[in-house]
Amino acid sequence: MKKTLLATALLATACAAHAQAPLMVYGNIDLGLIKRDGAALNIGKRDHNRLGVKGTGELGAGIKALFQLEIGYEPDTGTRATGANEGRPGSGQRPLFQGQSWVGLKGGLGVVRIGRGLSAFQETSMAFEPWHGLPTPAGFQTDIMVAGFTSGPLGAPGSSADRLSDAVFYHSPEWNGLQLNATVAARESPPGGLAVPPLYPSGAQASANPFSLSTTYKNGPLAGMLAVERNGVESEVYSIGASIDITRMVPGLKLMASYIRQDHSHTAPPGFDSARAWVLGANWAMGAGTLLAGYGQKSPEGVARTRQLSLGYEYSLSRRTQLYFDASRRRAAAPAAAATRVNHFALGVNHAF
Amino acid sequence: MKKTLLATALLATACAAHAQAPLMVYGNIDLGLIKRDGAALNIGKRDHNRLGVKGTGELGAGIKALFQLEIGYEPDTGTRATGANEGRPGSGQRPLFQGQSWVGLKGGLGVVRIGRGLSAFQETSMAFEPWHGLPTPAGFQTDIMVAGFTSGPLGAPGSSADRLSDAVFYHSPEWNGLQLNATVAARESPPGGLAVPPLYPSGAQASANPFSLSTTYKNGPLAGMLAVERNGVESEVYSIGASIDITRMVPGLKLMASYIRQDHSHTAPPGFDSARAWVLGANWAMGAGTLLAGYGQKSPEGVARTRQLSLGYEYSLSRRTQLYFDASRRRAAAPAAAATRVNHFALGVNHAF
């Protein structure tokens, strides 16, 4: 999920460089040793694991056709990606091309795509989280920032929490550092869809078209983001994020912060229908290594607040191969129950191909 | 399903051109907006979506080894191909290599393959239908021509209606425009197989070897086809098709017609054991665009007749990328019930890679 909109935009350029090879097979594999309180030493992932094909085709007049198909998988067991690792409901196996599957056109007015992919909000927000949006429990994206919110809540079990199927995606060109991203999905009832009481029986279609909007701004060392998303059960998120590269004061240091507010008033009872979360973080590049640090908390209304502190280190053995180490402590301060504390350690390797 | 026998034959030639690359990754992605009476605006496919590998290997003495493995998928949701879109029983997810999976030898006496693929009849007949055999409801192949007939009726739910597993395929060379194609399948009981009452319990093996024979003939602007197929429950189809390219009278215009007769007397009661269908169509190439038109009807014995009228337009943005628009009306004239009428509109893009 490190892939930013910029990367998406650069894809066409990269592929155009080998015009004779309109198709590229790519992917990554990430595995490590994981030790969590209360569990034996496990072997698992830090990043999503992907195997995909992507490519471009020249259409003339500065227009290109683009496509991307991406399998998500679990290399420790060889299965397709499962939902279990994200700590949210739906632990079934995900679709074959769980990562993304879309075709689009790119021209002077931006990129328009049709198919399945990350929603505009989910894709944009990862750049303002110190673990690059990785699904590891040491990161803040999955279990702190968007905890409790699902972009496609009516999908089949395991149908991924941050993606929209049956959608149209638009990404504007950058105007003076400003970029606009919009996703709108059809209301069609997803195959094998989940029930979301009290309003949505299993297989129901969305009561309104899901959409996701985000805008990003870059100006020298500064970057910012504003986003809003409404999913198929009319839950809403509002989010703001910012980062500053203070490399002139401290070489290699970048600071970031983000805030999110969720509104589930369409389906949840009053007193339990909202949530908010915030994260502060830093990435400090030092030679081939980068130090990661973050602190954040989520406060679902009527439920215990969760706080998390994480430290990490990434070391690049080459442009494609990286070692990493994460240490994280999460504490749920339950008002009525005893506070629970979980420590998490991971040491592993991520190889891109 | 545009792939014709000719294309299969040309594959070896194409691959031989890069002798250092005996393996080719290929595919296509097709998505569009679909509006049907009685349903919200959906996003879906017009063509099958494929991702595959294929290749050849030189064996000397003019003999080549060939193979092909083809994943079928649904790009709107990222899943493997499902059976639902074809309007026939069995909506389960299809096999991973649903499209085809075979290995074969090609020499002066033709091509012999072993594995899974389109039956000789199904593969040949698509060239005589104005929508090239595409599975879209605007086309005539799936829901008019072969409606109610399944090449592999004893397969698992969703195991594809037009393919034979556990089969041997033969394609003769062309003699003066004449080509012979034959498919014979083993009687083995398919894994997870369906019950077909009253004679076939779930997992039963075929009562006779399924086979499929077709012969095609080409002579200048004329082309014709004769085919017969018997599936694993001894249902039979007989089909004839013809096309004429009258580009000398009307530049770019090609007319076509096909007729099919089904016989289900082995499993269905008298009065409900046969069906017939016919389709008239035209493809009119004009520059980068092609206009498609067709009219057809199916008449299952003892059941309401269905008539369909379709118009379509395909526009090639490049050799690989095509935009399309379809408009179709289907009417089922139920004798006892009220006639039902469904309009279908689709606008989308198909990119081959």
Place this chain on the structure above:
Amino acid sequence: MKKTLLATALLATACAAHAQAPLMVYGNIDLGLIKRDGAALNIGKRDHNRLGVKGTGELGAGIKALFQLEIGYEPDTGTRATGANEGRPGSGQRPLFQGQSWVGLKGGLGVVRIGRGLSAFQETSMAFEPWHGLPTPAGFQTDIMVAGFTSGPLGAPGSSADRLSDAVFYHSPEWNGLQLNATVAARESPPGGLAVPPLYPSGAQASANPFSLSTTYKNGPLAGMLAVERNGVESEVYSIGASIDITRMVPGLKLMASYIRQDHSHTAPPGFDSARAWVLGANWAMGAGTLLAGYGQKSPEGVARTRQLSLGYEYSLSRRTQLYFDASRRRAAAPAAAATRVNHFALGVNHAF
């Protein structure tokens, strides 16, 4: 399963040859006609069928990153690999990357990998069996040598009998013909795991870390192997194998023998808790062909002994394409019941790409 440790080690070298292509798509397809007593003529495989990607990346200082992802499939029906063909419990569909999925580092001290793959014992032992460890009933690996033993017994149904998930693999360099291989797996409970009464409910974690150790030795025409493995339910195997290439006496002839002892005393009642098996075999290369011959028997304690005699012939049409013929007779001499005898014939083709 022909892949030996040597082949694994050579992979890096092979890929390094095209430094611009760090990723290689590869695979094989194997299909033939199979006739067994008591069954109709079937179409099926002799070898495993694979489609994978693999590659290397230079890290400097003589270190390389390696990875491999391998789909297992059934080309007769197009599905993912199923467990049924191995005659052991668990006939479900296997993981998508059933063959292997791992990432590793290779340097002067050997290769260390993390992920899923063949256990050290299973990988090493195949070189001492006359059918190269192929899963065909004509071979001896699956149904004679390791019959009744599963490397990952707590895995989901169909999760492959000879592989370890969540494991770390080490392969030493060769010292004077000696090589050491070790696999250690995490105790974590596998998703969808099986129950193994009386001690392991479904989804239980291993009571001890599974491990597998093997050592191989090569000295001119001689090769040998010693191995021990303990799986997740603390069943153990001990195995010894040897081969000698007597090409100087009989050109092209290689003889081999292997013996295995299984100990299931942790889960099975006394009198039924052990098994042993042995196989004698020969491979006789003659020009483009190789004659295979083998005889072996398995003797599970308290159960009928099974004996098997097999003859086979492999003929290479090219470096990548092979025809084969197998004939085999297996006889189970049940003490109380009548002896059962099954003849097996197969004729097919295996194409690597």
